[in-house]
Amino acid sequence: MSMLASSSRAVSQLARTGRAFGTSAVARKDNIGKVPIPYPSSVSFEQLPDALAVTGPLGTTNVPLKRYMLISYPELNKLAIAVEDRDIKEQRSMWGLTRSLIANAITGMTEGFTVPLFLVGVGYRAAIEDDPRFPGKQRLNMKLGYSHPVFVPIPDHIKVEVPIPTKISLFCLDKHKLGLFAAAVREWRKPEPFKGKGIFVGNETIRIKAVKKK
Numbered sequence: 001m002s003m004l005a006s007s008s009r010a011v012s013q014l015a016r017t018g019r020a021f022g023t024s025a026v027a028r029k030d031n032i033g034k035v036p037i038p039y040p041s042s043v044s045f046e047q048l049p050d051a052l053a054v055t056g057p058l059g060t061t062n063v064p065l066k067r068y069m070l071i072s073y074p075e076l077n078k079l080a081i082a083v084e085d086r087d088i089k090e091q092r093s094m095w096g097l098t099r100s101l102i103a104n105a106i107t108g109m110t111e112g113f114t115v116p117l118f119l120v121g122v123g124y125r126a127a128i129e130d131d132p133r134f135p136g137k138q139r140l141n142m143k144l145g146y147s148h149p150v151f152v153p154i155p156d157h158i159k160v161e162v163p164i165p166t167k168i169s170l171f172c173l174d175k176h177k178l179g180l181f182a183a184a185v186r187e188w189r190k191p192e193p194f195k196g197k198g199i200f201v202g203n204e205t206i207r208i209k210a211v212k213k214k
Contacts, residue, residue: 033095036078039106045079047071052102056109058173063101066094108173115182117168121145121189121197125165128154140168144189145197152185 046053051062052071065071068084068091081099083091107113119126124144131139131153140152140160154160158181159171168185172178182201191198193209200206 031096033081033083033092033099035099036074036080037099037103037106038078040110041077043106043110045071054102054105054109056106058109058112061105061109061174063098063105065098066091069094069098104175108175112171112173113175113178115170115178115202117170117182117185118200119144119166119168119189120191120200121195124189124197126162126168127165128160128162140185142185142188144199150188152188155181 040056043054043056046055047065048062050067051064053060053062068088070082070084072080072082074080079102081095081102083095086092086095119142121144124142126140126142128138129141131137131151134153138154138160140150140154140162142150142152144150155177157172157174157177161169161171163169170178170182172181186199186201189198191200191204191206193206196206196208198206
């Protein structure tokens, strides 16, 4: 789906069951890298040649590791990351990023991530149905003000619930994949600033513009 390319702008902070998905910009990623990552006793790690395998109650995932990344365990249930030379720009940049990826992997393998989508508009509604093109698969059927319904196939790694017709709840073990799918759904009807209609991700809001009278 080509809509995934413009996805990263779409997702803001959210809350409900499980771990809420959110994005927050941080000025100094190297400072983040210095902070040890706490993890529960139900999580274990295996260092591979080019990745760190993170295993928890919900499964196993691999986080890519550059050759200059150094992993240590300074305390019980704490993982620390360092780089060979923090004066090298690439290593400083990857330091904080890798720490964030590992922290997200720990959360994903223990709790998972959730994000709600809200359909705002007269007649806007969603439902889950079997996908007639692919036996055993499901899709979202959304009415978004078009002359035709919008169908979005549900990937195997995404769990979708529609508790009410105007709310879609998404769950995934991978924060990045969750954001991509949420953004792909939002792309079908982005929030517009004149009537406030659209698909809103989490607690996303939009400033309503006044219509100028001639």
